[in-house]
Amino acid sequence: MNTAIRVGAFGAGITLAFGAAFGVGRLVGPVGSDPEPTHHGSPADDSEAGGAGGAGERAEPAGEPETPGGLGISERGYTLAPDRTRLPAGEPTDFTFRILGPDGAPLTGYTESHEKELHLIVVNRDLSGFQHVHPELDADGTWSVPLTFEQAGDHRVFADFTPSDDPAGGLTLGADIAVTGPYEPRPLPAAERTAVVDGYTVTLDGEIEAGVENELRLRVADQNGEPVTDLEPYLGAYGHLVALRAGDLGYLHVHPGGEPGDGVTQAGPGITFHTRVPSAGTYRLYLDFQHRGEVRTAEFTVRVDGSDVPDDADAGDAPDDHQH
């Protein structure tokens, strides 16, 4: 509705201009070629996160958005191999999987990123039921994590990791998991600039344009509406943000702007991120933040581009029109 993330008349013109340039570039250049993907998790990223600067220091070629991660179960010779791809809804399960390396053997060597060797994101394909967990690795290369899929439906799991001996850096693989049980797909919530979780209100500032570096600023207020200035570090940052593209669940890499203890970054109420959004469309953002010992997730629907598509039609699925 009118709460969509819009950039105003002047900004919208710029957005369209970028969008047009991007379209031409894609027509001329090979689609999907991504000469220097900067994945979160590469050593280069870690040094970037330490500097408060951000945008200008990034090694990505200007105007060339990175391809979303997580669209493939295999990439660069690595394959995400879940032990089971069919699991029941509503029951605790032990979710196990391996990352098979280019030699076909389970990968056992990983480089930590954001304090973990692998981040597992789980979400229903209707973009509900988001979970961000950290499985344990055994000596044979099997990852395991207790998981409960609250709702039935096709789910996507994303493994975000960095092989320790690969100069190309980190990558994100995605696999589908069928969660069995009665399923009623939920429509994507409308685009809004505020999200409420457990009484905390999180506000999203910043303009989002396709094809350029975007700075996203989130502000956290507590149950009394007071700005939170004592956010706690979680995985080496004051917030972690995952962005998924509605329609195909493309996984965007989002980089925190600064980190706790760098002398610049404050413990709230503002949290800054940088990301490149590869296309116009609708995205779901998931912000994990920690306060008073608890991690919470604030979720936003964001529309990129000043498109006139109605909210209920741009989620890709338009669930209300397809009920049987």
Ligand SMILES: [Cu+2]
């Ligand atoms: Cu993680």
